[in-house]
Amino acid sequence: MSxxxxxxxxxxxxxxxxxxxxxxxxxxxxxxxxDKNQPLxxxxxxDPTRPDxxxxxxxxxxxxxxxxxxxxxxxxxxxxxxxxxxxxSGKNATRPILSREEIEENAKTYAKQIFKILDPEKTEIVxxxxxxxxxxAADFIRLASQYTVARMIERDxxxxxxxxxxxxxxHEFLYPLTQGxxxxxxxxxxxxxxxxxxxxxxxxRDIQPAYGQEAQCILTMPILEGLDGVNxxxxxxxxxxxxxxxxxxxxxxTMRVSDELMFRYYELLTEISGTELDRMKFEMGEGRLHPRTxxxxxxxxxxxxxxxSAAADQAEEEFNRIFVDKGLPDDVPEYPxxxxxxxxxxxLMVRTGLAASNGEAQRLITGGGVQIDGExxxxxxxxxxxxxxxxxxxxxxxxxxxxxxxS
Amino acid sequence: MSxxxxxxxxxxxxxxxxxxxxxxxxxxxxxxxxDKNQPLxxxxxxDPTRPDxxxxxxxxxxxxxxxxxxxxxxxxxxxxxxxxxxxxSGKNATRPILSREEIEENAKTYAKQIFKILDPEKTEIVxxxxxxxxxxAADFIRLASQYTVARMIERDxxxxxxxxxxxxxxHEFLYPLTQGxxxxxxxxxxxxxxxxxxxxxxxxRDIQPAYGQEAQCILTMPILEGLDGVNxxxxxxxxxxxxxxxxxxxxxxTMRVSDELMFRYYELLTEISGTELDRMKFEMGEGRLHPRTxxxxxxxxxxxxxxxSAAADQAEEEFNRIFVDKGLPDDVPEYPxxxxxxxxxxxLMVRTGLAASNGEAQRLITGGGVQIDGExxxxxxxxxxxxxxxxxxxxxxxxxxxxxxxS
Numbered sequence: 001m002s003x004x005x006x007x008x009x010x011x012x013x014x015x016x017x018x019x020x021x022x023x024x025x026x027x028x029x030x031x032x033x034x035d036k037n038q039p040l041x042x043x044x045x046x047d048p049t050r051p052d053x054x055x056x057x058x059x060x061x062x063x064x065x066x067x068x069x070x071x072x073x074x075x076x077x078x079x080x081x082x083x084x085x086x087x088x089s090g091k092n093a094t095r096p097i098l099s100r101e102e103i104e105e106n107a108k109t110y111a112k113q114i115f116k117i118l119d120p121e122k123t124e125i126v127x128x129x130x131x132x133x134x135x136x137a138a139d140f141i142r143l144a145s146q147y148t149v150a151r152m153i154e155r156d157x158x159x160x161x162x163x164x165x166x167x168x169x170x171h172e173f174l175y176p177l178t179q180g181x182x183x184x185x186x187x188x189x190x191x192x193x194x195x196x197x198x199x200x201x202x203x204x205r206d207i208q209p210a211y212g213q214e215a216q217c218i219l220t221m222p223i224l225e226g227l228d229g230v231n232x233x234x235x236x237x238x239x240x241x242x243x244x245x246x247x248x249x250x251x252x253x254t255m256r257v258s259d260e261l262m263f264r265y266y267e268l269l270t271e272i273s274g275t276e277l278d279r280m281k282f283e284m285g286e287g288r289l290h291p292r293t294x295x296x297x298x299x300x301x302x303x304x305x306x307x308x309s310a311a312a313d314q315a316e317e318e319f320n321r322i323f324v325d326k327g328l329p330d331d332v333p334e335y336p337x338x339x340x341x342x343x344x345x346x347x348l349m350v351r352t353g354l355a356a357s358n359g360e361a362q363r364l365i366t367g368g369g370v371q372i373d374g375e376x377x378x379x380x381x382x383x384x385x386x387x388x389x390x391x392x393x394x395x396x397x398x399x400x401x402x403x404x405x406x407s
Numbered sequence: 408m409s410x411x412x413x414x415x416x417x418x419x420x421x422x423x424x425x426x427x428x429x430x431x432x433x434x435x436x437x438x439x440x441x442d443k444n445q446p447l448x449x450x451x452x453x454d455p456t457r458p459d460x461x462x463x464x465x466x467x468x469x470x471x472x473x474x475x476x477x478x479x480x481x482x483x484x485x486x487x488x489x490x491x492x493x494x495x496s497g498k499n500a501t502r503p504i505l506s507r508e509e510i511e512e513n514a515k516t517y518a519k520q521i522f523k524i525l526d527p528e529k530t531e532i533v534x535x536x537x538x539x540x541x542x543x544a545a546d547f548i549r550l551a552s553q554y555t556v557a558r559m560i561e562r563d564x565x566x567x568x569x570x571x572x573x574x575x576x577x578h579e580f581l582y583p584l585t586q587g588x589x590x591x592x593x594x595x596x597x598x599x600x601x602x603x604x605x606x607x608x609x610x611x612r613d614i615q616p617a618y619g620q621e622a623q624c625i626l627t628m629p630i631l632e633g634l635d636g637v638n639x640x641x642x643x644x645x646x647x648x649x650x651x652x653x654x655x656x657x658x659x660x661t662m663r664v665s666d667e668l669m670f671r672y673y674e675l676l677t678e679i680s681g682t683e684l685d686r687m688k689f690e691m692g693e694g695r696l697h698p699r700t701x702x703x704x705x706x707x708x709x710x711x712x713x714x715x716s717a718a719a720d721q722a723e724e725e726f727n728r729i730f731v732d733k734g735l736p737d738d739v740p741e742y743p744x745x746x747x748x749x750x751x752x753x754x755l756m757v758r759t760g761l762a763a764s765n766g767e768a769q770r771l772i773t774g775g776g777v778q779i780d781g782e783x784x785x786x787x788x789x790x791x792x793x794x795x796x797x798x799x800x801x802x803x804x805x806x807x808x809x810x811x812x813x814s
Binding site for chain 2: 081084085132133135136137138139140141142143144145146147148149150152153158162165167168169170171172173174175177178
């Protein structure tokens with residue numbers, strides 16, 4: 001293939017990115033790549049301890065896709081060496097130790113998910129144990145000689161911990177170094193990550209010259225806010241949309257984000273241009289476009305991307321059936337419950353505040369005022385199986401709704 | 408053999424030491440050693456980049472001898488692993504990189520010198536490359552997880568450099584850790600070093616428990632002052648007595664130390680008791696003992712220790728012949744010259760200020776007023792070969808002396 005003009009490539013690469021360091025180096029690399037008709041080597045390090053990808057992760061993966069579309073090669077790095085060591089001090093629970101089998105399993109899960117976005121043909125999945133398992137103690141000392149203590153402490157979280165006397169174990173300095181060495185082993189031209197990874201990406205850039213290599217460029221993408229619109233999207237905060245969420249969940253979660261967050265998601269999760277985004281904001285401001293219309297469009301885009309167009313249409317229909325046609329608001333309050341079997345509907349109505357007592361619940365049901373997902377319920381003795389993952393809307397009377405979410 | 412009572416051993420171990428950490432632990436170890444009739448494992452790390460041992464080094468080696476006399480086992484560690492890496496950042500010239508052959512050679516030189524003090528039968532020479540060459544990157548990370556950054560920065564020199572923004576490369580943190588791991592590999596019960604090594608010795612003590620071992624005790628000995636009485640004895644300051652100095656040099660250098668320094672040398676270099684030392688000081692203060700007598704005794708002790716009693720007697724005689732019998736003061740000024748061949752005696756006399764001109768020098772020689780090492784010189788055309796290492800006293804007239812030192 002022949003590559004686009006470096007400046008054209010640069011414009012597409014920069015769109016939505018926070019940092020590109022340095023632009024001049026990148027243009028030089030792009031130019032050389034075009035001249036020699038040789039793709040750039042684009043590194044991305046994945047955390048093999050968390051194989052479930054949510055939309056937050058896809059912000060960077062989308063940018064990898066851009067590089068791929070521009071003809072470059074993606075090196076998708078599974079950091080299995082570090083994952084198999086974990087945190088030997090045992091103080092950091094976020095670094096679980098994984099077995100070789102678990103890593104293989106996670107890598108497969110990972111691959112399945114990223115290939116919903118990336119082209120497998122242009123993606124190389126690599127494992128850093130390939131070179132780190134052969135790394136000797138002497139190699140490690142040589143690597144560590146390339147970086148200073150002061151510079152490492154400059155990393156945001158280290159600075160805070162050092163100043164507050166929160167212990168930093170010395171091996172924590174070694175992890176960014178091995179990550180930097182991965183760039184050497186991969187002959188990386190460019191590394192991508194979230195803004196929270198900027199320091200680590202720079203270590204690679206700093207270390208390569210000591211090994212006789214040209215320094216990689218780095219590109220950081222913004223961190224995506226979760227459904228709450230405030231915190232980083234994360235599994236532990238339960239404010240995420242997973243790329244393997246069901247079409248129904250993906251659609252429903254998207255419909256419930258704020259208007260502001262909707263635009264942010266358009267910006268970071270779709271291929272929409274800046275001009276198009278401005279147009280949508282303007283038309284919505286003028287009252288010519290209803291936010292719901294834009295949300296449906298976003299929700300369908302996401303479902304289509306991670307499932308299929310048919311699934312997107314179906315999810316829309318189902319959503320309309322439950323919420324729009326039955327006059328449900330989009331923002332039904334959620335009520336989380338634990339899995340259980342044969343729970344009396346009346347008891348559930350009392351628990352969720354839809355009825356003041358079992359007696360009132362029975363009266364409401366027999367009076368025909370109770371619906372589950374838009375279907376009227378006639379049996380006041382109905383027992384419900386609350387299966388994990390299930391969610392349904394319970395309506396009592398004309399104005400009381402609650403969404404039961406079993407988790 | 409049967410071991411002495413732990414408290415008796417402790418008294419001999421502590422004599423002259425600066426720190427013993429902890430005494431309680433040491434007593435426990437000594438007691439168990441006696442009960443099980445099993446010697447303690449005493450570690451001492453030698454720097455294989457500097458195989459020439461001077462008296463400064465022997466302060467600790469003498470203490471090792473004490474342990475040996477008490478029946479314990481000396482593990483004389485050659486840090487060849489680190490010596491073969493050196494300082495990969497290239498910034499620290501004091502860490503030259505040695506080849507395997509140079510290390511072997513240095514180790515031999517080292518052994519030859521220490522066995523003037525230690526009993527080879529009770530000394531095991533070990534190389535840390537034995538275990539460090541097999542150390543993997545993962546092993547290194549596990550090791551580094553046992554120590555905190557803050558604690559490492561507490562080391563005196565690191566604190567100073569960190570505060571003054573003098574770069575500390577990260578591998579400099581790894582060296583004390585490998586040194587600490589050596590204690591694990593050796594199952595060390597106790598490690599000895601100079602006071603400047605205290606921090607490094609403590610790393611071993613801190614790390615062993617993480618590997619399921621009892622923590623080693625540590626013992627530090629004072630740093631010996633050099634011949635100037637002010638600075639640490641060191642080769643680079645040229646204020647040292649080497650254990651391989653000739654009997655004549657060893658004797659002569661000792662005779663020229665200050666009275667104060669003489670007592671310090673008695674304390675740290677001989678096996679004299681505290682009581683005996685006090686007696687000498689008292690008698691000298693009373694005028695009953697001449698300082699020269701005590702210096703001769705010290706000088707003979709040292710020559711006898713590192714050469715032989717006969718050599719000590721001979722050195723004393725020669726010293727007397729040149730200095731005492733000929734009325735030379737002990738503190739003849741030294742004049743350093745570079746090696747050369749066929750240098751005219753007259754020229755040398757002018758250069759060193761013994762004569763104002765060649766003519767005056769000739770007149771002094773032919774008049775019988777010039778001596779070399781107490782021998783009268785009659786030939787005004789005498790040429791002298793200034794061979795490296797040679798030293799001799801040149802006397803002109805009754806009151807002018809200079810010691811020519813070729814280096």
